[in-house]
Amino acid sequence: MYAGAVTDVISLTGLVKTFGRGSGATRALDGLDLAVAPGEVHGLLGPNGAGKSTTLRILLSLLRPDSGEVRLFGRDAWRDAVALHRRLAYVPGDVALWPDLSGGQVLAMLAKLRGRPGQSDQSDQSDQSGQSGRLPELLERFALDPGKKGRAYSKGNRQKVMLVAAFASEAELLVLDEPTSGLDPLMEAEFRACLAEEKARGRTILLSSHILSEVEAVCDRVSIVRGGRVAESGTLAELRHLTRTLVSAEVERLPAGFEGFPGLHEVRITELGAGSAAGGSDGAAEAAGSAGAAERAESAEAAVPALLAVPAGPAGLAGPAYVGGGVRLECTVDTEHLSRLLVALGTEGIRSLTSRPPTLEELFLRHYAA
Numbered sequence: 181m182y183a184g185a186v187t188d189v190i191s192l193t194g195l196v197k198t199f200g201r202g203s204g205a206t207r208a209l210d211g212l213d214l215a216v217a218p219g220e221v222h223g224l225l226g227p228n229g230a231g232k233s234t235t236l237r238i239l240l241s242l243l244r245p246d247s248g249e250v251r252l253f254g255r256d257a258w259r260d261a262v263a264l265h266r267r268l269a270y271v272p273g274d275v276a277l278w279p280d281l282s283g284g285q286v287l288a289m290l291a292k293l294r295g296r297p298g299q300s301d302q303s304d305q306s307d308q309s310g311q312s313g314r315l316p317e318l319l320e321r322f323a324l325d326p327g328k329k330g331r332a333y334s335k336g337n338r339q340k341v342m343l344v345a346a347f348a349s350e351a352e353l354l355v356l357d358e359p360t361s362g363l364d365p366l367m368e369a370e371f372r373a374c375l376a377e378e379k380a381r382g383r384t385i386l387l388s389s390h391i392l393s394e395v396e397a398v399c400d401r402v403s404i405v406r407g408g409r410v411a412e413s414g415t416l417a418e419l420r421h422l423t424r425t426l427v428s429a430e431v432e433r434l435p436a437g438f439e440g441f442p443g444l445h446e447v448r449i450t451e452l453g454a455g456s457a458a459g460g461s462d463g464a465a466e467a468a469g470s471a472g473a474a475e476r477a478e479s480a481e482a483a484v485p486a487l488l489a490v491p492a493g494p495a496g497l498a499g500p501a502y503v504g505g506g507v508r509l510e511c512t513v514d515t516e517h518l519s520r521l522l523v524a525l526g527t528e529g530i531r532s533l534t535s536r537p538p539t540l541e542e543l544f545l546r547h548y549a550a
C-alpha cells in the first residue's frame with residue numbers, strides 16, 4: 181500500500197466533515213486519508229453517499245472540513261487556493277453552465293480564469309483558436325458544437341464542455357467527479373482514450389466513480405471509500421492480492437487432506453457422472469446431468485460447510501476414495517494459498533483448471549456486502 185510522500189500532488193489527512201447539527205447531523209467524512217502521487221491516475225470508488233463528492237469539494241476549497249489537513253502540490257489548499265487553482269481543472273458531477281453563454285464562450289472564459297493568455301470572448305471561433313492548440317481536436321472528438329447556448333445543451337453535452345475545458349487546459353491536476361455519468365458509450369470510450377493520453381503527458385488525475393469497469397480500465401491506484409473513510413487503497417494488483425482467486429477445476433479425485441486446506445471459501449463440489457467430459461460443462465447443474473447426480477451434487481454442496489469445519493471431513497468426500505467420474509471443484513482461495521492448492525490439485529489427475537483474479541466488481545461487492 182502506498183504510504184504517501186512529501187512530493188504528493190494530493191495529500192488529505194484525517195478529514196472530518198459533518199453536515200447539519202444534532203440528531204439530523206450527517207458525518208459525511210470520518211477521518212479520510214488520501215495520497216495521490218504525481219502522474220498517477222487515481223480512482224475514488226464508492227457507493228452513493230460514501231463521501232466522494234464531499235472529499236473533492238473539500239480538496240477544491242468549495243467546502244471547509246471540520247478538521248484534517250488538505251495539501252495540494254505540497255501547499256495548504258485553503259490558504260493558497262487562488263494560486264493552486266491555476267494548476268488544476270475540475271469537472272463537477274452535475275455541470276451547470278451559464279444559460280446565455282455558448283459552449284465556446286464558456287471554454288474561453290474558463291481558460292481566461294486559469295490565466296492563459298490570448299483569449300478573446302468576441303466569437304466562438306476565436307475562442308476556440310485562441311484557447312489551446314488542442315481545442316478544435318477535442319471538440320471534434322467529443323462531437324461538441326461550441327456554438328450552442330448553455331441552456332440548449334443536454335446533461336451529457338454540458339459535461340462534455342467541462343471535460344473539453346479540462347483536457348484542453350494545461351492544468352497539472354485534473355479532478356473529475358463521476359466524469360462519464362452523462363456520456364454515451366462512444367463518448368465514454370473517447371473519454372478513456374483522452375485520459376490515457378493525459379496520463380502519458382504526465383498529468384495527475386483524480387476521478388471519482390461508481391462505474392467499476394471505468395476505474396479498472398483507467399486507474400493506476402484505487403481508493404475504496406466507505407462511510408466517509410478510505411477502506412482500502414492500492415494498485416488493483418495489490419487489492420486483488422489481498423483478496424481471493426476463483427478456481428474452477430475438474431479432477432479425478434480431491435487431494436487427500438483437502439478438507440484441511442487453508443484459505444478455501446465458497447467451496448462447491450459436484451460429483452461428475454461416469455464418462456462426463458472434462459471441461460465440457462460450465463456449472464454444477466449441467467455437470468450433474470442425471471437426477472441421481474443432481475442429488476449427489478446437492479448433498480455435496482450441503483456438506484461443504486462441514487467439509488471445511490471438520491478436519492476429518494465427511495465420509496465419501498475426502499481424499500482418493502471419492503472417485504467415480506471425477507469431481508468438479510469450484511471455490512475461491514485466499515491468493516496467498518493459491519499455489520499450494522494448484523500443486524495439490526495437479527497431483528490428482530487434473531482434467532481442466534481455470535483460475536482468475538477477482539474483478540474489481542467482486543472486490544467492491546465484498547466491501548459493500550451487508
Ligand SMILES: Nc1ncnc2c1ncn2[C@@H]1O[C@H](COP(=O)(O)OP(=O)(O)OP(=O)(O)O)[C@@H](O)[C@H]1O
Nearest residue numbers: 199200206208226227228229230231232233234235
Ligand atoms: N450539503 C449537504 N448537506 C447535508 N448533507 C450532505 C451535503 N452534502 C453531502 N451530504 C451527505 O454527506 C454524505 C456524503 O455525500 P457525498 O455527496 O460526498 O457522497 P458521494 O460518495 O459523492 O455519493 P454519490 O456517488 O451519490 O455522489 C451523504 O450522506 C450526503 O447525504
